[in-house]
Structure formats: structure tokens, C-alpha cells
Amino acid sequence: MSDGSSQAPDRNEKITIVLADDHRVVRAGLRMLLERQDDFEVVGEAGDVPESVRRVTALRPDVLILDLSMPGEPALAAIPRIREIEPHTQIVVLTMQSDPAFARDAMRAGAVAYVLKDAADTELVQAVRNAADGVTYLHPSLGARLAAAPTDPPPPPDSLSAREVQVLRLIAGGHTNAEIALQLFLSVRTVESHRAHIQRKTGRSSRAELVAYAQQRGLI
Numbered sequence: 001m002s003d004g005s006s007q008a009p010d011r012n013e014k015i016t017i018v019l020a021d022d023h024r025v026v027r028a029g030l031r032m033l034l035e036r037q038d039d040f041e042v043v044g045e046a047g048d049v050p051e052s053v054r055r056v057t058a059l060r061p062d063v064l065i066l067d068l069s070m071p072g073e074p075a076l077a078a079i080p081r082i083r084e085i086e087p088h089t090q091i092v093v094l095t096m097q098s099d100p101a102f103a104r105d106a107m108r109a110g111a112v113a114y115v116l117k118d119a120a121d122t123e124l125v126q127a128v129r130n131a132a133d134g135v136t137y138l139h140p141s142l143g144a145r146l147a148a149a150p151t152d153p154p155p156p157p158d159s160l161s162a163r164e165v166q167v168l169r170l171i172a173g174g175h176t177n178a179e180i181a182l183q184l185f186l187s188v189r190t191v192e193s194h195r196a197h198i199q200r201k202t203g204r205s206s207r208a209e210l211v212a213y214a215q216q217r218g219l220i
Contacts, residue, residue: 014041015132018059020052020075021067021094030065030094030120037125049073056086062132065124066111068095068102073174074211076102079109090131094120097208103142105212113137160201165219167194171207172214 017034019042021027027045034040044059046052048070056064064082068075079091092113093106103114112134113127119139127137160168163184170180177195181188204210 013039015039015063015128016041016043016059016061017063017065017128018042018044018046018052018055018061018089019065020046020049020055020070021065022047022070026067026117030124033121033124034128040125040128049075049078053078053082053085056082056089060086061089063090063092063128065092065094065128068093068097068106068208074172074207076105076109076208076211077172077215079106079111083110090134092124092127092131092137094124098142100142101212102208103138105215107136109215114142115139116142160198164194164198164201167191168198168210168214169219171195171198172211172219 017040019027019030019034021030024047031042031045034042043061044055046055049072052064052066052075055061066075066079066082082089082091090113091111092115093103093111094115094117095102096117098116106114113131113136115123115127115137116139123137123139130137166184167180170183175183177188177191180186181191184191186194198210199205202210202213204213
């Protein structure tokens with residue numbers, strides 16, 4: 001466990017890195033890319049969010065490279081917790097999501113860099129170096145879109161009911177429709193209906209978008 005100190009470990013020679021992605025082939029490719037750098041050392045890997053938290057706690061890396069789309073617990077919602085556990089570890093988000101709203105949410109949550117997977121071969125090394133120094137990194141075109149995007153999304157056409165808020169919180173927590181049905185003593189069909197209403201009212205469709213919406217509204 002972390003001793004609670006915010007003092008950075010000594011990093012005279014290597015930038016230590018933990019890789020978190022649910023695909024082993026992707027992790028292998030990223031490791032090869034990173035370890036071509038003499039000053040980088042990949043000290044651990046993780047395939048989901050809980051394992052990422054354990055690796056960060058145990059290894060105290062300089063940088064965590066975190067995929068947003070791992071199954072189970074939403075990675076975006078875990079960023080503040082990871083930062084609280086190990087404030088020294090800087091988080092580089094690596095994702096397919098090119099929507100500037102996702103980049104804004106990730107940076108607000110505590111990430112210091114946001115890299116698109118299709119640009120990882122040209123951007124990830126610089127992003128890791130920036131992150132190790134606590135310097136923000138965004139692709140120039142994404143940064144420009146982020147600056148031009150509205151600060152907050154438009155309000156939903158209708159407010160969510162108390163039950164819909166319950167369902168949304170559980171969705172954001174990574175629960176399946178079947179798990180939500182068990183927790184709320186509902187049928188799966190009823191949960192699916194609530195989810196459809198939430199998606200219609202919020203204008204969000206994917207789980208990642210619903211997580212971001214719940215965070216923006218202070219629901220998680």
C-alpha cells in the first residue's frame with residue numbers, strides 16, 4: 001500500500017510505466033514501442049481496472065497508461081481513485097475515443113495526457129515523457145477541437161426520474177442489466193426499458209458516454 005506520501009520516488013535513470021489494456025496483443029505491442037526508449041521501463045501490466053489499481057499501489061510507477069474501454073469497472077470513473085491512492089503516478093489515457101468531450105472528462109478526472117490509439121506509434125512516447133514531468137499532452141487537432149467544444153453538454157430534454165438515476169449510477173458502476181435487475185428487484189426487461197429512457201433523455205448511447213454524463217452531473 002502507498003504510505004500516503006506525495007513525494008515522488010527517485011527517478012534518476014528510468015521512467016517507470018504500468019500498461020493497462022485488456023488485450024494482451026495490444027500490451028505486447030505497446031511494451032515493444034516503449035522499451036525501445038533507453039529511459040523507459042515497463043514494470044507491470046494490467047488487463048482491467050482493479051488490476052490496474054493493484055499494480056499502481058504495489059509498483060508506484062511514474063506513469064500509468066490506461067485504456068478507457070476495458071470491461072468491468074469503468075476506467076474513467078476510476079481515475080480519481082487511482083490519483084488519490086498514488087498522487088505521484090501520472091495517468092496517460094490511451095483510447096479510440098476521439099470525441100473531445102471524453103478528453104475533457106478524462107483530464108478533469110485527473111489524467112494528464114490523452115492519446116488516440118491510432119496515433120500511439122507517433123505520440124505515446126512524447127506523451128509519457130510529458131506526463132512523467134507533469135506536463136499535459138493532447139494531440140494538436142484534438143486540443144483545438146476541445147478548445148472549440150462547449151464547456152458543458154446541453155441539458156437533457158427531460159429530467160431523470162429517481163429510479164432512472166439509480167439505474168444510471170449502476171450502469172456507470174459497470175453493472176450489467178442482469179446485475180442491476182437483481183440489485184433493484186426488477187426484471188431485466190424493466191431495466192432495459194429504464195436504460196432506453198435514460199439514453200433518450202440524456203442523448204447518450206454508449207456506456208462510456210453514460211459514465212461521462214453521470215460524472216458531469218455529480219451522480220458518481
